[in-house]
Amino acid sequence: MQENEPWQDPGLPEDARLTSLDKRLRQAQAQEAARTGTTDPASNRGRSQGMRILSDLIGIPLGSALIGWLIDGWAGTRPWVMLAMMFLGFGIAIRNVLWISRQPPK
Known part of the structure; x- marks a missing residue:
């Protein structure tokens, strides 16, 4: 039933x-x-991975740069922490892209 x-x-x-x-x-x-x-019928599955990769490549470095900018303002070390955080964000974004590209589309 x-x-x-x-x-x-x-x-x-x-x-x-x-x-x-x-x-x-x-x-x-x-x-x-x-x-x-x-x-x-779900042929657009790869599109979601592409959008996730794009958002990671843009969002993670910008978010980490914003956090670095806030820390710089608090610590008075402009622009060094922001630059370090931005490069750290790029590294994390590249790691995420590699991890996403190894997974099959859902």
């Missing part, structure tokens, strides 16, 4: 309209995949 919707009676036969609709839907998905040249 759990695999069916609560309002469906498991003892009833399948509705021919739903079976026909499922068949037409699978056929339309196959035609669309053939038209676009993709076999996987």
Whole structure:
């Protein structure tokens, strides 16, 4: 009973309209995949990895530079801590990119 919707009676036969609709839907998905040249309906999986890499390459160095700038203002050592934190952020971003590129797309 759990695999069916609560309002469906498991003892009833399948509705021919739903079976026909499922068949037409699978056929339309196959035609669309053939038209676009993709076999996987989730073909944009790699795009999420690319966006994550882009955000890491931009966000981590900028965030660490901001933290360094704040520390510089507090310690009075401008611009040395900010520069060190920015380069540390670049290193961490490159490490993350390498780690992400070794994983298969989700």
